Amino acid sequence: MGGVFVNYRTGDGDWAAALIARELAAKFGREKVFYASKSIQVGEDFTTRILQGLRQCAILLVVIGPQWLTKTDRQGARRLDSPEDWVRREIIEAFRTGLRVIPVFLDSTDVINESDLPDDLASLARCQYLRLHHRNDDRDVARLLEEVGTILDGTVPSEDVVPWLKKALADPGQSASVRAAFDAATTKALDALTDSRYPVTMSDLAEEDIPAALEARLVSYADDLAPLLKLVAAGVTFGDDELWSRALTRVLNRPTKRSIRFNEPWVAASAYPALLLLYATGVAAMASGRGGVVYRALTDVKVQASGDTALRALALRHVVDPKLAESFPSARGLPHRHVLSTHIRLCLRTAFEDISDDRDYEAAFQDFEYLRSLLELNDTAFTSLGEFAFHLAENRTTVHERMKTQLTADSALLASGAFGGVVNNVTAARRELESAVQGRYSR
Known part of the structure; x- marks a missing residue:
């Protein structure tokens, strides 16, 4: 079984990312979940661990809240447009290495269009997505775990x-x-x-x-x-x-x-x-x-x-x-x-x-x-x-x-x-x- 990488933007749906990571770890084991704030130890090279984590996983969950598209840096530039933005880099690397990429939209956050994204992220808009509502988190998390489990444990039927x-x-x-x-x-x-x-x-x-x-x-x-x-x-x-x-x-x-x-x-x-x-x-x-x-x-x-x-x-x-x-x-x-x-x-x-x-x-x-x-x-x-x-x-x-x-x-x-x-x-x-x-x- 491969692992699950939780991709999220600080200040935009942190609660959901933490909830998802916790529930995934409880269901599949902590070693099967990469969640940066828990998986990277003090003194480790951040870049190396991120890339290692991605390549050891089968799924990337992209947690998308209401500010995901528009959040800016201190200079007022949209973070998603920066080649150094780690949210962007993780998604691009996931596509490059063949992970299943699943957007998880929070509450009533609008679904993104290709025109909203930098060219090298356009594929994200075509990925089938899930939703997580804070008022129905038990039901939505249960579905997310079921979908992830199907992918991680999916096997060819017993017939030839x-x-x-x-x-x-x-x-x-x-x-x-x-x-x-x-x-x-x-x-x-x-x-x-x-x-x-x-x-x-x-x-x-x-x-x-x-x-x-x-x-x-x-x-x-x-x-x-x-x-x-x-x-x-x-x-x-x-x-x-x-x-x-x-x-x-x-x-x-x-x-x-x-x-x-x-x-x-x-x-x-x-x-x-x-x-x-x-x-x-x-x-x-x-x-x-x-x-x-x-x-x-x-x-x-x-x-x-x-x-x-x-x-x-x-x-x-x-x-x-x-x-x-x-x-x-x-x-x-x-x-x-x-x-x-x-x-x-x-x-x-x-x-x-x-x-x-x-x-x-x-x-x-x-x-x-x-x-x-x-x-x-x-x-x-x-x-x-x-x-x-x-x-x-x-x-x-x-x-x-x-x-x-x-x-x-x-x-x-x-x-x-x-x-x-x-x-x-x-x-x-x-x-x-x-x-x-x-x-x-x-x-």
């Missing part, structure tokens, strides 16, 4: 996830249940990916033992993400256009410790859960003929700390050193350039077992890696490639032919902005890919 999700995505009335299932699965995965469980330093490990230990860690990551991977694979296959992005954003931006030794393989491997989600999204998108989703996943989802896109941050070589992967026990003599690719393909197969057969799955996997490599080469001078490249060199795949229809000037993929919408850029990337394949696999 694939038929349930396929049916639910086709029913607008089930949108809240679907969203709750995705949020709960994401939160459960994040709860498992702790620094204590996956330390970023392993100084007592002999160098020759690192490959086996690292591969075991990757397998453990996959096990922890298994329910979420299955949800994402099915969701993208059956038409979800939002929830995969929320899940990938939250996992990619989960807080992790950093090692002083920047070449620690454990630090790099901490991105592996996000890489698995990216692949689950991409393979499902290619299987359902939706290359535009691949482009969005690679370029719209970003690392908040650096601004890097998933395309750059989750290149295979950035997650596991190919030379290190070559020594994985399962490598069995595979060329080091695609050991990790093979590992991911095998790890993800169970997420697609009720969606596609082996042949279709492997074709979609190749199509995704092929498209990802072209997009990498259009963006940078290097691509990690994958096992598909070896099959290309051996003339054992028809991925070139399969992808032609998705890479034309009038294709949906280019219309979505991939390759700048210019087919000549596709041609140039293909030439770079052919050169890279020949250079690395020619005999």
